[in-house]
Amino acid sequence: MKTAMELNNRYNDDKVNDACGLFGMMDLSGRRFGAEEPVKAIANMHERSNGLGGGFAAYGIYPEFRNDYALHVMYLNQESKEKSEAIISNNFDVLRSEKIPVDYSAHVIRPPLMWRYFVHPKQNLLSTLTSDDFVVEQVMRINMETCGAYVFSSGKNMGVFKGVGFPEDIAAFFRLNDYEGYMWICHGRFPTNTPGWWGGAHPFNILDWTVVHNGELSSYGINRRYLEMFNYNCTMQTDTEVLAYTLDLLRRKQGIPLSVVTKILAPPLWEEIADMNPTQKRLYTTLRMSYGSLLMNGPFSIIAAHQGEMMGLTDRIKLRPLTAATLDNMLFLSSEESAIRLVAPVLDRVWSPLGGEPVVGRLKSDTERIEVIAH
Amino acid sequence: MTEESLSSAIRNRINMKDGIVHVDAGGLHYKDLNTILRTLGNPVPIVHIENVYGQRYIGTDLSNNMEIHICGTPGNDVAAFLDGSTIIVHGNAQDGVGNTMNRGRVIVHGRAGDIVGHSMRGGEVYIREDVGYRCGIHMKEFEGKKPLIVVGGTGQDYLGEYMAGGTLIVLGLKMGSKPIHHARFLGTGMHGGVIYLRGEAVHTSKEVQIKPLDESDYKILRRDVEAFCKEFEIQPEPIMECEFTKLIPASKRPYGNLYVY
Numbered sequence: 313m314k315t316a317m318e319l320n321n322r323y324n325d326d327k328v329n330d331a332c333g334l335f336g337m338m339d340l341s342g343r344r345f346g347a348e349e350p351v352k353a354i355a356n357m358h359e360r361s362n363g364l365g366g367g368f369a370a371y372g373i374y375p376e377f378r379n380d381y382a383l384h385v386m387y388l389n390q391e392s393k394e395k396s397e398a399i400i401s402n403n404f405d406v407l408r409s410e411k412i413p414v415d416y417s418a419h420v421i422r423p424p425l426m427w428r429y430f431v432h433p434k435q436n437l438l439s440t441l442t443s444d445d446f447v448v449e450q451v452m453r454i455n456m457e458t459c460g461a462y463v464f465s466s467g468k469n470m471g472v473f474k475g476v477g478f479p480e481d482i483a484a485f486f487r488l489n490d491y492e493g494y495m496w497i498c499h500g501r502f503p504t505n506t507p508g509w510w511g512g513a514h515p516f517n518i519l520d521w522t523v524v525h526n527g528e529l530s531s532y533g534i535n536r537r538y539l540e541m542f543n544y545n546c547t548m549q550t551d552t553e554v555l556a557y558t559l560d561l562l563r564r565k566q567g568i569p570l571s572v573v574t575k576i577l578a579p580p581l582w583e584e585i586a587d588m589n590p591t592q593k594r595l596y597t598t599l600r601m602s603y604g605s606l607l608m609n610g611p612f613s614i615i616a617a618h619q620g621e622m623m624g625l626t627d628r629i630k631l632r633p634l635t636a637a638t639l640d641n642m643l644f645l646s647s648e649e650s651a652i653r654l655v656a657p658v659l660d661r662v663w664s665p666l667g668g669e670p671v672v673g674r675l676k677s678d679t680e681r682i683e684v685i686a687h
Numbered sequence: 688m689t690e691e692s693l694s695s696a697i698r699n700r701i702n703m704k705d706g707i708v709h710v711d712a713g714g715l716h717y718k719d720l721n722t723i724l725r726t727l728g729n730p731v732p733i734v735h736i737e738n739v740y741g742q743r744y745i746g747t748d749l750s751n752n753m754e755i756h757i758c759g760t761p762g763n764d765v766a767a768f769l770d771g772s773t774i775i776v777h778g779n780a781q782d783g784v785g786n787t788m789n790r791g792r793v794i795v796h797g798r799a800g801d802i803v804g805h806s807m808r809g810g811e812v813y814i815r816e817d818v819g820y821r822c823g824i825h826m827k828e829f830e831g832k833k834p835l836i837v838v839g840g841t842g843q844d845y846l847g848e849y850m851a852g853g854t855l856i857v858l859g860l861k862m863g864s865k866p867i868h869h870a871r872f873l874g875t876g877m878h879g880g881v882i883y884l885r886g887e888a889v890h891t892s893k894e895v896q897i898k899p900l901d902e903s904d905y906k907i908l909r910r911d912v913e914a915f916c917k918e919f920e921i922q923p924e925p926i927m928e929c930e931f932t933k934l935i936p937a938s939k940r941p942y943g944n945l946y947v948y
Binding site: 356357359584629630633635648649650651653654662664666667 | 717739740741743759760761762763778779781782798800801819820843844845871
């Protein structure tokens with residue numbers, strides 16, 4: 313019990329302030345850049361986290377394996393590693409299996425063993441499933457069945473790095489200066505209702521969808537049960553996990569455009585729907601009726617990303633902060649403007665998105681991206 | 688506390704030049720920055736804080752009559768509990784400007800985030816551009832203490848939420864000669880004070896009523912708009928030519944019957 317207390321409530325206090333820090337930085341031209349600026353920016357919002365969680369998602373970091381799924385797995389015990397590796401080798405062709413390079417001198421708390429695998433699903437096992445569906449299925453299996461292994465990143469040419477510590481410490485632990493990506497999503501955690509453990513740090517990920525979140529999803533229970541109907545199992549003990557699976561379900565599996573997805577997550581109030589024209593009224597009523605179980609209730613600001621796209625969104629009545637800014641090809645999203653100014657003192661434009669209205673950055677063109685990666 | 692009591696690392700941040708105290712805040716924690724501000728003050732100085740990147744609570748509880756210039760982007764709750772000084776932000780401010788401030792003035796040469804003047808009970812806040820959500824939330828007044836917020840731009844939803852006193856003026860200066868303020872749910876739960884909008888509101892809450900302005904309103908408006916204009920070197924006359932909307936609470940106890948069984 314003492315151990316759990318130390319891990320979950322290191323300062324032995326009763327604080328329930330809720331003020332995680334979010335930062336996202338994307339070069340829309342696809343140019344890859346190092347971790348230095350994103351880490352500096354998220355570290356500047358030190359007050360927003362309390363050392364019980366920090367994490368990063370970086371896109372474009374594995375160009376040499378860009379067509380392979382990169383599984384990042386944390387092992388809380390040796391037995392779970394054996395069980396997971398059996399699942400992995402039975403279901404995937406493994407191109408490379410290695411320890412994620414880490415720096416144990418970094419100030420983090422009891423890191424689990426970190427491993428990564430670059431894999432392909434075994435083609436003969438796919439039957440009617442797509443490769444993506446197959447990967448999701450195997451990730452859920454490992455998280456559910458191995459009693460101690462958690463796949464915290466499963467996309468292509470991207471990776472999540474997260475754990476218990478301040479974000480700058482997590483960056484040092486995972487030696488993020490060794491990576492270059494065109495998009496970095498960063499999080500400093502201040503856990504409130506759920507434990508500060510390694511799997512509970514943000515970003516949450518499935519395939520190449522990642523989410524970082526500031527706030528509290530009071531709808532977690534209903535969201536979770538709805539997602540279970542589609543075989544998404546929540547194992548990370550934290551509300552934010554449902555957001556990653558929701559995005560995978562709505563965007564990838566059901567092919568719903570982002571502009572509609574944001575209206576499912578943060579729909580207009582009934583009072584506002586009543587004032588709409590008949591077509592809009594029908595659309596928004598239908599969305600609320602069909603997807604009521606994926607409405608994200610409670611205060612939130614999030615940054616959600618997948619390959620080539622970064623999106624910022626707050627709850628519809630704006631109970632958590634989000635600032636957006638642009639400079640040339642760079643799009644910034646941040647809990648605080650000061651963090652953006654620290655890495656880019658002069659900006660082309662800076663604004664606060666309206667509650668429930670997304671800010672979206674996309675790579676300018678895929679051709680451009682491929683060229684950039686090929687360099 | 689005196690300047691001598693500061694540690695040498697912090698003391699090295701302070702520089703006196705042409706009668707102005709310069710403080711280099713780059714990488715400095717807000718506690719140390721506020722410690723510096725508390726030790727200054729005799730004789731009353733002008734302080735320039737440079738390289739400000741997100742330090743919170745700048746000027747908390749300051750009761751000495753300083754003029755503090757912030758160069759950069761102050762963190763949340765700048766001027767929280769302020770009790771006398773003047774804080775001038777040369778840039779944008781984040782959330783919680785003037786949180787529970789009691790006395791003094793805050794001038795922002797840019798925009799400000801959400802909950803400007805949260806629970807403010809005295810003093811003046813002037814924001815040159817837009818403000819975020821819930822500006823003036825639960826500001827209050829008592830006898831001679833009457834807080835004032837003047838916003839040069841427009842505000843977002845829940846402007847004047849739970850407002851219990853004081854004056855909130857929103858000018859919409861970049862919105863033409865007849866601004867339409869798009870904020871919704873204006874004055875939700877409002878039960879005191881007054882909101883003046885230059886132009887019109889698209890959506891007000893049920894807890895407010897719109898009233899015509901009388902001569903005493905214009906007297907207040909002229910005084911406060913002139914004070915705003917003086918800070919930002921703007922001509923007040925063209926602003927006052929436009930029609931204003933006055934919002935006051937419909938009731939002093941809007942939720943009086945909410946929990947009656």
